Structure formats: C-alpha cells, structure tokens
Amino acid sequence: MLVTLKELLIEADKGNYAVGAFNCPTLESVRGVVEAAEELRAPIILAHAEVHNAIIPLEIMGPILVEFAQKASVPVAVHLDHGTNLEMVKQAIDIGFTSVMIDASHKGYEENIQIVKEVVEYAHKQNVSVEAELGMMTSSGLGGEETYKEKSHASENAANYYTDPSIAKDFVEKTNIDALAASFGTVHGIYVTKPNLDFDRLERIYENIQKPVVMHGGSGLSEEEYKTVINRGVRKINYYSYAAKAGAYAVKEYLEKEENPFYHDLTVVAKETIKQDIKKAISIFSNK
Template identity: 70%
Template sequence: MLVTLKEILSKAETQNFAIGAFNSPTLEAARAAIEAAEELKVPIILSHAEVHFEILPLEILGPLLVDLARKASVPVTVHLDHGSSLSVVKKAIEMGFSSVMIDASHMSYEENVKTVKEVVEYAHYHNVSVEAELGVITSSGIGGEETVEGQQDLNSDITDYYTDPMIAKDFVERTQIDALAASFGTVHGIYVKKPNLDFERLKAIYEQIGRPVVMHGGSGLSETDYIKAINCGVRKINYYSYAARAGAHAVKDFINKNENIFYHDLTMVAKDAIKEDVKRAMRIFSNGSTQLQSN
C-alpha cells in the first residue's frame, strides 16, 4: 500500500517509534526491505538517493519501487533521498513517489528556505510529502554520501555544522515541510569511531519544530542510542551502509566456500543477508511499540 511520508509518520508520532527508511539502489536491496517489512508487519520507507542514480537510474528503479509499494501488504512510502533540484523532485513525483527530500543545506540559509518553499508548493499540490535538511550531516569517508572537508574525524569539533533549534523553528514555519533532517552528531557511512550524539540538542529541535525529526547516518548506532534518539523525537531513520555491508560480506563468504557459482546465486545471497540486517534494525526502531503485532 503506497502512502505519503506524512501519513506513515503520523502513527510513529502517536506511538513513539521510528520507521526505517532503507536506501534501495538495487532490486535486491528493495526486495530485501519489502520482504522484511511484510514478515514483521511494519510500515517501511523505500528510498532512492540521487547519489545512487549511477547504480540504477531513477527512470529504471523508480517505477519498480512504486510498483513494489502498491503491491505490498504493509504501508510503504517511496521516497527520493537527497534530491538536488526541483527538476529531479518533479521527475520522482511524476513516477509516483509519495515523498521527496530536497537537500539545499549547502546553500545559504535564505537560499535554502527559498528552494525548499518552491519544492513544498509543488509537492503538496500533488499530495506528496517533503523532507528537508538543516545543518550538515558529515561523512565518515567510508561508504558515506557526502563529506565536509576537514571534518571526517568523528571526534573533531564539528558542532558548527549541527542544527540550531531556534533556526530550525523558523525554517519549518517558513517552509512548511513535513519532516526535518537534523544534524546532531551522526554521520553517513561506516563509523570509524564511537559517535558522540547531542541528544539535548535533538530534543530541543523536536520541541521547537513540532514536526518529526529525521536521522540521517542512521546505520551503526547502538540500540541504546537508537532508543534515546526515538525518545527525543526521531521518527524516520535512514539506514543503508551497514545493510549493504552485510550483503557484501555474505557474498564474500559464499564465494570463499563454493567453487561452482553463478552471478544469480550472489544476488540471492546478498538479498537474504540484507533482509536479516534490516529486520534487526526494524525490531529496534519499533521501540517496544505494538506495531510489530498490530499492523
């Protein structure tokens, strides 16, 4: 069942849990995520990031994700992740995506507001939800989507890149976005050092904006950190790098143990390993909610 991001996050908001947004740049990753959601009977967000268009172009993968969502037995949001422009957003919406992220966080504040407002006006007219980013989520440099130059060390002083709660309030009021991706210490990619998350900042952001908060760089945290983040207002957790690594490790192990192999064997091995990792994440994101039984 295809639903918007606003719809899928409303239940998470009332029951205090988070929904996983699983980047799916391949058909195997998409199938793994859908199968995991259906087995656990939980809602899910299928994402395709613009940075992954070189793996499978939007024109090819987009319609497949929408079709999977429509046929699924659980609520599914199909989401454009880190869209760079209104033109890319429009393409995704035309294909049936029910949610888009416009990432203008690299622009000046006023340019960010202006760009996001244009996307919100277009998307909301087509009953599509909008996520935007304020602050900068850095990269570990290993499997990440983006990097702030000179700030790859997780223990570096990068608080200047974090989201300011009061500015976030102004940003949401002026743009009317449906969810805000906030920076409070997570990074894209594989963690090379233990993260130092600013939960007090996160809580203040949530209290000020009155909207669901999105955690980017959501892979690789401890269960305790996930639960703390959810209790501070995180309702959408972007998850990719560790699931992708689980698939790769399973393929490597399969190759090492078998002599006569075919490519299609590897795709199935990867899918099954990704699914198990995704299911583990989904159970944590449920935060003790009854959603595992009630959906």
C-alpha cells in the first residue's frame, strides 16, 4: 500500500517508534526489505539515494520501488534520499514517489531555506512529503557513502556540523517541511570508532521543532542507542550500509565453499541475508 512519509511518521509519533528507511539499489535488496516488512506486518520506507544513480539510475529503479510499494500488504512510502536539486526531485515525483529529501545543508543557511521552500511548494501541491537537512552528516569514508557530502570529515571535528536546536526551530517554521534530518553524532557508512551521540541535543531539537526527526547513518548502533534516540524524537531511521555489508559477506562465504557457483544463486543468498538483517532492524525500530 503506497502512502506518504507524513502519514507514516504521524503514526510513528503517536506510537513512539521509528520507521526504517532502506536504500534499495538492487532488486535483491527491494525484495528482501519488502518481504521482511510483510512478515513483521510493519510499515517501511523504500528509498533511492541520488548517489546510487551510479549503480542504477532513478528512471530504472524508481518505477520498481513504486510498484513494490503499491503491491505490498503493509504501508510503504517511496522516498528520494539526498536529492540535491529540484530537477531530481521533480523526476522522483513524476515517477510516483510519495516523499523526497532535498539536501541543501552544504549551502549557506538562507540559501538552504530558499531551496527547501521551493521544493516544499512544488511537492506539497502533489501531496508529496518533504524531508530536509540542517547541520551536516559526516562520513566514515567506508561503504561508499562519503559522496553524499563529496568529502569526509574527521570525527574529532564532527561536532562543528551538529544541528543547533534553536536554529532548527526557525528552519522548520520557515520551510514547513514534514521531517528534519538532524546531525547529532551519527555518520554515513561503516563506523570505524564507537559513535558519540549527543542525546540531549536530539531531545532539544525534537522539543523545539515539534516535527519528526530523521536519523541518517542509522546502521551500526546498539539496540540501546536505537531505543534512546527513538524515545527522544527520532521517527525515521535510515539504514543501509550494514545490511549491504551482510549481503556481501554472505555471498563471499557462499563462494568460498561452493565449487560450482552460479550468479543467480548469489542473488538468492544476498536477498535472504539482507532480509534477515532488515527484520532485526525493523524489530528494534518498533521500540517494543
């Protein structure tokens, strides 16, 4: 059942849980994610990251995501992750996406606001939800995610990019976005050191904006950390790198023991492993 991000996050806010947003750059990942959600009877967000256009273009993967969402037996939003311009956002909406993220966080504050307002005006007219980012998500440089910001930042300087709670309130009021991607200590990609999450900052952001908070770089945290951020206002968790890594390692293990492998067998191995990893994530995000 295809729904908007706003619809999903309103229910998540009522129930004090988070909805998982899973980037799906391959058919195996889409199938694994949807099967996991249906088996658990849980809502999900199928996402296409602009950075993954190098793997498969939006015009190919987008319609596949929309079709899977329409046919799913659970609520599913289809989301553009880290869109960087209005043209990409329009393309996603034309394909049938029900949610878009416009990421102008690398711009100056006022320019960020103006870009986001333009996207909100366009998207809301078509009943499409909008997520935007304030502050900057850093990258570990592992997992291919560093291209979100075109460069990685040293972890010791990461606090310089955290979201300011007072500015977040002004940003949300001026842009009328449906969800805010906030920076409070997570990073894109694979964690090379233990994350240092600023829970107090997150709580103040949520209290100030009175809108759902999105956590990017959601892979690799402990179950306790997931539950803590959910209890402090996170309603959407982006999760990709560790599921993709699990699929890759399962294929590697299969190849090491199988003397006569076929490519189609690798896709089955990857899909099943991704599915099980996603089921674990969804179960934790339910905050039960």
